[in-house]
Amino acid sequence: MRKLLLWLVMVAAMVAAILGGTAAFLYSRTDEDRLPQQPVQFGGLTLIANGWDWTIPVLGDKVSKTYESPTNLTVQKLGTFTDTTPALTLPDWVTAAEVQITAPDGTVWSGGLADCNTYAYTQNGAYQILVTAHHSDSDAPGDPVGWYAYRAGYTMAMNPKVTLSSERAPQGSIVAIQLSGILDGEPTVESDLGEVWFRKTATGYMGYLPVTYNAEGGDHTLQLTCGTLQKEITLTVTRTLYDTVSVPAEEDVGGGEEFRSAIWPLYTTGSSAKLWNGRFEAPSAGAVNLAYGTTQMVDGQRSGQATGLTYAAADGETVTAPQAGNIVFAGTLTLTGGTVVIDHGCGVKSYLYGLETVGVVRGQSVSTGDPLGTAGTSHSLIYELRIGSKSTDPQLALNGSSGLQFREAE
Template sequence: MRKLLLWLVMVAAMVAAILGGTAAFLYSRTGADKLPQEAVTFGEQELTANGWDWTIPVLGDKVSKPYESPTNLTVQKLGTFTDTVPQLVLPGWVTTAQVQLTAPDGTVWAGTQADCNTYTYTQNGEYQLTVTAYHSADSNTPGDPVGWYAYRAAFTMAMNPKVTLSAERAPQGSIVAIQLSGILDGEPTVETDLGTVWFRKTASGYMGYLPVTYNAEGGDHTLSLTCGSLNKEIILTVTRTLYDTVDIPAEESAGAEEFRNAIWPLYTTGSSAKLWNGRFEVPSAGAPTMEYGTTQMVDGARSGQSTGITYAAADGETVTAPQAGNVVFAGTLTLTGGTVVIDHGCGVKSYLYGLEKVDVERGQSVATGDPLGTAGTTHSLIYELRIGSKSVNPQTALDGNSGLQFREYE
């Protein structure tokens, strides 16, 4: 028995020695190369770590090796930005980050990476940037280092306001995007006879969408743009579009007041956020029977122009959402039958008329291609695309080359 105990003690000592030797070997071989290597970038420039505090697992959760360096007052100089707003890009190892910007007047802003990349620069001059990028413990990768890098940098903003149109000549029925970039000290507004412009915040400034409807007067139009201290007049030339003419039977106007009460208030309300993504999709598999802008004749007299695209939708066919958004109207109207209105944000809405059955509800969010209801034979299926109260040609959005897709991801 005594020999057995002695043997067990010797075995335990040998195991401890082996484990200790293994731990010591692994500890000695664990170097700074085990720390995250991919750099944080700002304005496409790699940031140099100003300080760090890391713990690297060596032997499970029993042995770990620390790497520490206190932060200091060294400031990395990034130069001057004159054309584009610098973007903060975090590598994949970062789980969370704290960002702080100090403006030339001493104003301090703090937030996340996403907020930093849409931060509104209202002054030119030197900015101070501090970033702390963390990698937290993850049960799926227990061998990863845990800790943080700190960065301190300075850069100068020297960006004058700039206004860019997606097109300087626009045909009737089109959408023109208005992009503002540079240092802006307010929120933009545009006065024009063409229609109301909704602006959304972007990384470089603002983007707005101007409707050029089917009956907009041809020739030069002045856009009076104001954004804080910026006042600028821009000339947009509207070109005439040659539309087809068709004869249509006379229709009863029953339900016109009901339609106005239900639909017209939607022209001036809606989300200020951009909810669409990319090109729009046709709501029906049927062929178009009347294009946007077509002049309509009744008994030889002009009765108006088509404000949307009419489709030969098959009875019972599923009608789908042209783009993502929120349903702001879903119901049946005497004049237009089953009606669905989708708010895509920034004043842009899809109006679908003539459904036999409506399968969505007001307040519901839809994605591109989601079913809205079914077509029938009582009414023709019509798809209108409007910015505010002004109709535009849906085909340009369906083709993916309208102002709605202009520099969409900037």
């Protein structure tokens, strides 16, 4: 019995020695190469850590190695940004972050991982950014746990800049107006072409100006105001050669006042957020019988121009949403039959007329391609795309060549 106990003690001592030696070996081989190596960047420049605290597991949760350095007041100089708003780029190893930006007037903004690039610059001058980037072991228990801290100073010197998606716009098109730089207000545009609804972007604002089918050709002055900024912009409208077709006279079914009461108020209301993404999709698989802007003649007399696309939709065909948005009208009107209006935001709305049945309700959210109802034979299926009250050519949005798709990633 005594020999057995002695043997067990010797075995335990040997195991302890082996484990201790292994731990010592692993500890000696554990160095800073185990720490996260991907850099944190700001404005495309690599930030240099000025403080850290890391614990590296060496032998499970029994042995670990620590690397630490207290934060200091050293400020890394990043220079001046004149063209683009600097963005904070956090590598994949970052699981949490605290960001603090101090403006020239002493105002302090704080954010986290999810909103680290939502700060809006409203003045030029000297800024300072403090970043603490953390990594936890929730996803990978063997990873180092800890943080790096960064402190950097930089200067913003961004003058307001206005960019048009096109300086020459054909009738029926949409022109995007991008406003970037350091701005001290919200923009407005005075123009005889139509109302512009602006949305906030990471670099400033983006607005959309309709150039309808009968906009006067030639130069138009856009008077842009944003806080103290006042700027005149010239946009040249070019004429589009629209087809002329003869159409039969339509029976007057009435319903004009009902239509105006239901639809016209929608021209001036809606979401200020951008709800669409990318190109639009045709609401019907049918061919286009009547293109936007086509002049219609009845018995040799001009009766009007097409304000949308008229589809040869098959009886019973499912009519779908051209883009994502919110249903702001769904019902049947005497003049237009089954009618659905989708608010895509920023003043942009899709108007679909002539449905046989309507399968959506007001207040419902839809995605691109979602069913709206069915086509029939009682009315022609018409698709209008308007900004405010001004109609534009839906085909450009369907082609992905509209100002609605201008620099969407910004």
